[in-house]
Amino acid sequence: MKIKPLQIVAHIILIIGVLLMVLPIWISFASSTHENVSILTEGMRFTLGDQFSRNYNEVLNEKGGWSEEVTAAKMFINSFIMALGIATLKVAISAMSAYALVYYRFKLAVPIFWLIFITLLVPLEVRIFPSYKIVSDLGLTNSYTGLILPLVASATATFFFRQFYKTIPDELLESAKLDGANAWSFFIDFLVPLSKTMIAAMFIFMFVYGYSQYLWPLIMTTAEEYWTVVMGMKIIYTESYEGVALPRTAERFAYIILSMIPPVLVVVFLQKWFIKGLIQTEK
Amino acid sequence: MSFLDLKNVTKIYPNGTKAVHETSLSINEGEFMVFVGPSGCGKSTLLRMVAGLEDITEGDINLDGQLMNEVDPSERDVAMVFQNYALYPHMNVYNNLAYGLKNRGIDKETIEQKVNDAAKLLQISDFLQRKPSMLSGGQRQRVAMGRAIVRNPKIFLFDEPLSNLDAKLRIQMRLEIKKLQQKVGVTSIFVTHDQVEAMTLADRLAVINDGIIEQLGTPIEIYNNPKSLFVAGFIGSPQMNFLDANLNNKTLSAENFEIKNIDSDYNGEVTLGIRPEHLIESENGLINLNVELVEQLGSDNLVYGQIKNIKDFCYRSPGNQTIKKGDTLSLNIEENKYYIFDKSTGKRVN
Numbered sequence: 001m002k003i004k005p006l007q008i009v010a011h012i013i014l015i016i017g018v019l020l021m022v023l024p025i026w027i028s029f030a031s032s033t034h035e036n037v038s039i040l041t042e043g044m045r046f047t048l049g050d051q052f053s054r055n056y057n058e059v060l061n062e063k064g065g066w067s068e069e070v071t072a073a074k075m076f077i078n079s080f081i082m083a084l085g086i087a088t089l090k091v092a093i094s095a096m097s098a099y100a101l102v103y104y105r106f107k108l109a110v111p112i113f114w115l116i117f118i119t120l121l122v123p124l125e126v127r128i129f130p131s132y133k134i135v136s137d138l139g140l141t142n143s144y145t146g147l148i149l150p151l152v153a154s155a156t157a158t159f160f161f162r163q164f165y166k167t168i169p170d171e172l173l174e175s176a177k178l179d180g181a182n183a184w185s186f187f188i189d190f191l192v193p194l195s196k197t198m199i200a201a202m203f204i205f206m207f208v209y210g211y212s213q214y215l216w217p218l219i220m221t222t223a224e225e226y227w228t229v230v231m232g233m234k235i236i237y238t239e240s241y242e243g244v245a246l247p248r249t250a251e252r253f254a255y256i257i258l259s260m261i262p263p264v265l266v267v268v269f270l271q272k273w274f275i276k277g278l279i280q281t282e283k
Numbered sequence: 284m285s286f287l288d289l290k291n292v293t294k295i296y297p298n299g300t301k302a303v304h305e306t307s308l309s310i311n312e313g314e315f316m317v318f319v320g321p322s323g324c325g326k327s328t329l330l331r332m333v334a335g336l337e338d339i340t341e342g343d344i345n346l347d348g349q350l351m352n353e354v355d356p357s358e359r360d361v362a363m364v365f366q367n368y369a370l371y372p373h374m375n376v377y378n379n380l381a382y383g384l385k386n387r388g389i390d391k392e393t394i395e396q397k398v399n400d401a402a403k404l405l406q407i408s409d410f411l412q413r414k415p416s417m418l419s420g421g422q423r424q425r426v427a428m429g430r431a432i433v434r435n436p437k438i439f440l441f442d443e444p445l446s447n448l449d450a451k452l453r454i455q456m457r458l459e460i461k462k463l464q465q466k467v468g469v470t471s472i473f474v475t476h477d478q479v480e481a482m483t484l485a486d487r488l489a490v491i492n493d494g495i496i497e498q499l500g501t502p503i504e505i506y507n508n509p510k511s512l513f514v515a516g517f518i519g520s521p522q523m524n525f526l527d528a529n530l531n532n533k534t535l536s537a538e539n540f541e542i543k544n545i546d547s548d549y550n551g552e553v554t555l556g557i558r559p560e561h562l563i564e565s566e567n568g569l570i571n572l573n574v575e576l577v578e579q580l581g582s583d584n585l586v587y588g589q590i591k592n593i594k595d596f597c598y599r600s601p602g603n604q605t606i607k608k609g610d611t612l613s614l615n616i617e618e619n620k621y622y623i624f625d626k627s628t629g630k631r632v633n
Contacts, residue, residue, distance in 0.1 A: 178336075181386055
């Protein structure tokens, strides 16, 4: 097969794109395996060093924070719980509200849908003070519930589920009704399995969204046992600036690399469904 | 009281469209009833009201002695085969059949027994583990019927189930549906716009137009004795020929011929209907047809031609005759095989 010039150009563009994506991660990883001294003197590294196990061990087990109580491992667990809770509830609630909007023909379905949709324009950062007020009045600061609950409504997912349900032929519902399905069993036996690829795709988006929350956990949590990974990135090694010790750049890189693992795992496990959800619907 | 009883059933949609007008109809147990009519005549709406998928605006529907108006479709014990089959795409054939039974809380062994019996009856036993997307059109059709049969419902409803199939398969499935219905003996309503399908399947036929049952009867009654211009034009293939004429003192005068001693007291403008198969060639016939087109079907020929100002007049001739474009045929009408309709109301007058 002859290779056309256009293909070569296309491949060059793709390769440049890949390099732009991968290089920073590689530099982070390579640098995380060196000593702090050498990074300080020679800058970031493209080659692997010999401090891998030392640096990573330290990051995972060292107690940090003001009270020297929280470890990176604990923060990973917190972030994971928060992301999992947000993703699960977001998907469940959006799927159900989309079901209500599409299948229950109440008068205000369309205005309500647009109202939900408009909330896309009001991200958490805009409503952060009222949200904080509510959560703190409910006594939910420093709790997983407080971390998760204000973030579980999702206009995006509701929108996607709604569009998907609208493509499901009415006959399917009618046929199921004649087969004795009630509202709940139609949702569980039909809509959920039919939209499973979609659920997987939404779950990934929402998991990453939940995992990368920064401002909300920062405001919400005063107790270090509820700190999350993204917060920790900023906080955990600040003390090194104050003392005479070297900036702990290598540990920070190691921390960054570790913090990428949970979302990557979720994507890896769900990607088969995720891709299906993006390119086809099983109908 | 009969098995299924519709009393003055009316459907008015929220936008004011009246789809079904005060329709009354009785269907006996085990009967195969066909609703036939052009698209948008209300036949599907009527069927869907029986199923409970449309609310009834006025009137009553009784099934097996029970008033159905407020009964939820899932409680009605009716089964429906949809035009696009509406198979459950994510379930294999077995689960498609079993789903309705599971919802009724029937135990696993009984379900398996019933599904296997139905599958055997419909010859789909080999596909039980497949998904609907892996089946051909005819197989999907069978699965859709299996899903209806397996529940052993009080009544089968078919909503144009054959219209997605190719011509050959449609004829084959038509036959199978008829055989199956006779074997299972379940009361059935079949909706179609195809009059051949209607004629071949029905024990009784309801010809529906504009939300009104124009005529109800056995296929042959309706074919032989259409009560209105609409029914006459709708039932029979090729379509009945219509000519403008005048009826005065029992004498019918069309453009270039007359028929005397007509059994009707009606006087005035009428439409004369003659079926293509009720014409015979004879010397000095009533009608002279200038042949314009011949469709040779093998068993017989469909001859289209012109009589004076009337175009596309059709005559069905035996297949062994050779008729060419440009010929002039002299045709007579078989004795009493003509239909006269009041031109303004469309009602039969002879």
